[in-house]
Amino acid sequence: MPGFELFGDKEREQVNDVLNSGVLMRYGFDGKRNGHWKAKELEKALAKRMMVKHAQLVSSGTAALTVAMASAGVGAGDEVIMPTFTFVASFEAVLALGAVPILVDIDDTLTLDPKAVESAITNRTRVIMPVHMCGSMANLRALKELCDKHDLILVEDACQAIGGSYEGKPLGSYGDLGCFSFDYVKTITCGEGGALITNDETYYKNADHYSDHGHDHIGTDRGAEGHPFLGYNYRISELHAAVGVAQLKRLDTFLGIQKKNYNTIKKALATIPEVTFRTVPENGVENYSFISFFLPTEDQARKVHTSLTTAGVDACFYWYDNNWHYHRKWAHLKHLKTLSYLPSKVYDHLPNYDKADFSKSDYWMGRTISCLIKLSWTKEEVGQRAQTMAKTIRENL
Numbered sequence: 001m002p003g004f005e006l007f008g009d010k011e012r013e014q015v016n017d018v019l020n021s022g023v024l025m026r027y028g029f030d031g032k033r034n035g036h037w038k039a040k041e042l043e044k045a046l047a048k049r050m051m052v053k054h055a056q057l058v059s060s061g062t063a064a065l066t067v068a069m070a071s072a073g074v075g076a077g078d079e080v081i082m083p084t085f086t087f088v089a090s091f092e093a094v095l096a097l098g099a100v101p102i103l104v105d106i107d108d109t110l111t112l113d114p115k116a117v118e119s120a121i122t123n124r125t126r127v128i129m130p131v132h133m134c135g136s137m138a139n140l141r142a143l144k145e146l147c148d149k150h151d152l153i154l155v156e157d158a159c160q161a162i163g164g165s166y167e168g169k170p171l172g173s174y175g176d177l178g179c180f181s182f183d184y185v186k187t188i189t190c191g192e193g194g195a196l197i198t199n200d201e202t203y204y205k206n207a208d209h210y211s212d213h214g215h216d217h218i219g220t221d222r223g224a225e226g227h228p229f230l231g232y233n234y235r236i237s238e239l240h241a242a243v244g245v246a247q248l249k250r251l252d253t254f255l256g257i258q259k260k261n262y263n264t265i266k267k268a269l270a271t272i273p274e275v276t277f278r279t280v281p282e283n284g285v286e287n288y289s290f291i292s293f294f295l296p297t298e299d300q301a302r303k304v305h306t307s308l309t310t311a312g313v314d315a316c317f318y319w320y321d322n323n324w325h326y327h328r329k330w331a332h333l334k335h336l337k338t339l340s341y342l343p344s345k346v347y348d349h350l351p352n353y354d355k356a357d358f359s360k361s362d363y364w365m366g367r368t369i370s371c372l373i374k375l376s377w378t379k380e381e382v383g384q385r386a387q388t389m390a391k392t393i394r395e396n397l
Contacts, residue, residue, distance in 0.1 A: 010249070027235075054199070074099050080099050109137070162180050179197075211232070255287055269389060308371075315371060319370065
């Protein structure tokens with residue numbers, strides 16, 4: 001995702017403010033920083049843009065997921081339901097808290113199938129975690145109803161979907177907690193960074209403390225601050241936050257470019273009868289960072305994907321064989337390959353994923369190709385790309 005494609009003077013100006021003050025840490029050094037508080041500025045702007053009360057910046061999207069769940073009291077033995085199609089960070093964050101990732105099938109949204117989620121709920125379930133992969137969302141209303149029915153927490157992993165919306169609410173704001181990544185290849189970037197958002201005062205307060213060694217951030221003397229509970233270091237630096245301040249101001253511009261380029265490609269592919277597109281839930285709006293489409297069979301999808309690469313169409317992904325994003329290649333999760341011991345409750349309750357039947361997910365992922373939508377294409381380049389994609393697909397069906 002292409003935040004790094006449009007990076008220039010506005011970002012440099014914000015970073016230079018920090019460098020000129022000499023204060024790179026987001027906390028303390030009040031007198032030296034010349035009134036510049038980039039992390040606080042970005043948190044305020046992000047909360048406003050996402051239409052929530054609170055935003056907490058952290059060091060990565062993985063940290064955002066970890067801190068979000070920790071702030072809600074998720075811990076050893078708790079089960080977190082998540083999709084078979086995601087990034088490994090989603091289950092890494094769960095395991096980091098001693099909780100148990102419960103993989104369930106996706107549907108034609110390429111995200112959580114609410115029916116599969118309901119079947120997976122047990123008395124140990126604590127969280128339902130939809131992952132808005134490739135810029136689009138799950139049926140959040142159905143998942144929210146399940147959370148309300150079973151007293152569960154809805155945590156949106158919106159790391160790949162900032163700027164999308166559902167029922168008029170920005171993605172990330174629909175659930176109890178929402179998480180974003182601002183790494184180098186997200187829609188907007190801090191270089192490295194992430195954030196969680198919430199309307200819950202307790203979750204926010206916990207996240208604020210937990211992400212900074214348990215500091216309560218009361219008063220102006222950091223050394224005298226209290227520590228109401230244990231925490232860890234998930235802080236973002238002022239340098240990274242400064243980049244994000246500039247990038248967030250450009251988010252709507254980025255989304256507009258993505259949408260225009262997306263629609264050009266979709267119009268060309270829609271002329272092919274054999275091509276169908278992922279389902280976007282009713283009242284949902286993508287952030288248009290990817291265009292994802294289905295071919296009739298797995299064999300055809302593989303053939304088309306290879307041919308697109310040969311034709312010079314870059315940034316097309318066949319997730320079914322991807323090491324990072326689909327359950328088939330997650331041997332390190334399935335066999336709990338770690339450098340240290342995990343809590344016994346993880347070993348006791350992790351399902352045997354080697355024997356799990358995810359054929360419903362395989363049905364969708366085996367036929368899916370996703371293509372990145374770039375910001376840097378000229379009108380001519382995106383038009384040519386669309387025609388090359390359509391021609392290549394037709395020739396291989």
